[in-house]
Every structure is written in structure tokens, then in C-alpha cells.
Amino acid sequence: MKLIDSHIHLSALANQQNMKWQADHPLHKQNRLDEYVAQLHDVDVQIDGVVAIEFDPKNKDPTTLEGCQQSVEEYLYFGRVARGELRPEEGSNQHAHLLKAVIPWAPMPSGPELLEQYVDSLRDSSFHLVKGFRYLLQDKPKQVMLQPQFIKSLKWLEKNNFVFDWGIDLRCGGTWQFEETIDLFKQVSNVKYIINHMTKPTYKDEDIEVWGKYMAEIYRLSPNSYMKLSGGFSELPVEINDDLEKCADLIFPWFNVCWDLWGVDRTIWASNWPVCELKKKNVVANWAKVTEILFDKIHLPQEDRYKVYNTNYKAAYNV
Numbered sequence: 001m002k003l004i005d006s007h008i009h010l011s012a013l014a015n016q017q018n019m020k021w022q023a024d025h026p027l028h029k030q031n032r033l034d035e036y037v038a039q040l041h042d043v044d045v046q047i048d049g050v051v052a053i054e055f056d057p058k059n060k061d062p063t064t065l066e067g068c069q070q071s072v073e074e075y076l077y078f079g080r081v082a083r084g085e086l087r088p089e090e091g092s093n094q095h096a097h098l099l100k101a102v103i104p105w106a107p108m109p110s111g112p113e114l115l116e117q118y119v120d121s122l123r124d125s126s127f128h129l130v131k132g133f134r135y136l137l138q139d140k141p142k143q144v145m146l147q148p149q150f151i152k153s154l155k156w157l158e159k160n161n162f163v164f165d166w167g168i169d170l171r172c173g174g175t176w177q178f179e180e181t182i183d184l185f186k187q188v189s190n191v192k193y194i195i196n197h198m199t200k201p202t203y204k205d206e207d208i209e210v211w212g213k214y215m216a217e218i219y220r221l222s223p224n225s226y227m228k229l230s231g232g233f234s235e236l237p238v239e240i241n242d243d244l245e246k247c248a249d250l251i252f253p254w255f256n257v258c259w260d261l262w263g264v265d266r267t268i269w270a271s272n273w274p275v276c277e278l279k280k281k282n283v284v285a286n287w288a289k290v291t292e293i294l295f296d297k298i299h300l301p302q303e304d305r306y307k308v309y310n311t312n313y314k315a316a317y318n319v
Helices: 013-018 033-038 066-083 112-121 148-159 176-187 205-221 244-262 284-297 302-316
Strands: 002-008 046-053 099-103 132-134 163-166 193-195 226-229 267-269
Touching (some): 002 302, 013 066, 033 046, 046 302, 066 099, 066 112, 099 132, 112 148, 148 163, 148 176, 176 205, 205 244, 226 302, 244 267, 244 284, 267 302, 284 302
Parallel strands (some): 002 046, 046 099, 163 193, 193 226, 226 267
């Protein structure tokens, strides 16, 4: 299997002062590209490339350019990865060719003036890899995404041909995030939204009907959006993680809702590494096997699987 992993997070332990992960958090560790490649050694999965997504940097004051320096430092680390110029404590340079695109953090609630200044501060020799931005919404208070400045920031991204990775969470966040998303998408529909992790379902039968209606409306209101087939293991009960058939059975109804909407041309594969490993280690290859089972259930031809695994990301991220 040759895959483009369109959602991984990268951080070196040497740079953890810029991240929010405290020393006792399981993500406070080496999350480097060489670490990612090493855990795929001796498995029937070949990674042809990755998209690096911001990892929630600990900005001191996201309302000022100076206060966003931790996110700038994270981006500069991505650039060193891409150019093969890592410092000795930051990992190996031999995998630089795998980095196909970068999605840094952006100060979306602070409005387009600060956003433009921030984006300009990132423009260096690696900036051609920046295809869009993310401001994680799943853990933010109500109404953040509906603030006028946030909406203006999204319109600035659309005007400047940047995508926006959309991260909301049904399991931990609840349905209000979907109601607000629908309100927002009515106002800003044409941004190329990359919807993360099938919106992190609960995988509970009693939730799927309401969730499915929300998803249908989100799809209708975002004609340029793409769906990431990703993140399953971090949302599944840990006791079934070793039974891939059981994992696929639990995920399938939720996958099927997304597939019926976004389909073969607007679905992209991803792992959400290393977050996918919070409950169990070395699951990227197993996630690929689970997605193969899902595709078997719908009798998907190999040429269509290849689109999801390897080529759709180019259209999604303007690569």
C-alpha cells in the first residue's frame, strides 16, 4: 500500500517549550518524522508523503504578532524538516522529501489584519509548502467561530487561496459545534474546508441519525470541502483496538455517511499520528488495514482506493 498521510503532527522533544504538552502528557515526547517512519518498519505500508498539521502551540498572546511566536517557531521547525536542515537534537534529515505540505496554526479570531501580518512573518524559502492553516475549534468555547473577526479571517483565506483545516469533535464537544459550523458555512461557503477525522464520531448507535443530518447540511454548504478518513483509533474503545474487523464494523455506518456525501473524489486518507497512538502504539499500519476493510465492504475498485490513498490530497491541498 502506497499512502500519502494527510494529517500528522511533528514536534521534537527539544522544542517542547513551544507546545502546550506538559511533561506528564503522553504527547510530550519525540514526535519527529524519523520516529513516524521508524514505526512503519517491516509492515506492508509505504508512506509516499505526509502533510504536517499544526500541533496546538502554546502562544503567549494570540492577539498580537509577538504573542504568536511559539507558532512561528513551530513553522520554522517544519521548514527545517522540509529543507533537511534539522539540528542534531531534532531528528534525522533523511526523510525531508516526504513532507508535501504544511498547515500551520493561524490567529483566526483576531481578524484579517493580524492574520495577514502573521502569514507574512512566515514567508521564507519553505513557504511554498504552506497550503493553508488551522485553528483547532474542538476545544474552544461557544461562539468563537461565529465572531465577526473569525469570519473575516476565513474570507481572507479564501481570497488568498488558502485552505482551512476544520477540527470539531462530536464525542467530546457535542452537537453545538455542528450547529455553529452550519451557521458559519452559510456565511462563508466557498473556502476549501478540510474536515478532520470525520468530526470524531461517538460511534454510538443513538447518535448517528442526528449526526448524519448535520453532516449532510455541512456537505451541502461547503461545495469545496474534503473529508479526512482518519482518527479512528483515538475515538474507539481501547479494548477492541486489536480486533481490526470489529473496529471496521463499528466505524462502518459512520464512514458510510461520510462516503455517501464526499465520495471517492473528495475523501483523503490520514492517520492523525501521534494522537492516534494515545491508546495503543504503532497503529498507523493498522488504520490502513481498517480502511481497506471499509473499502472491501463497499467493493471499492483499486483505482478508486488509490485516489483516496495517494492522489486526492493534491486537489485538497492545492499541491
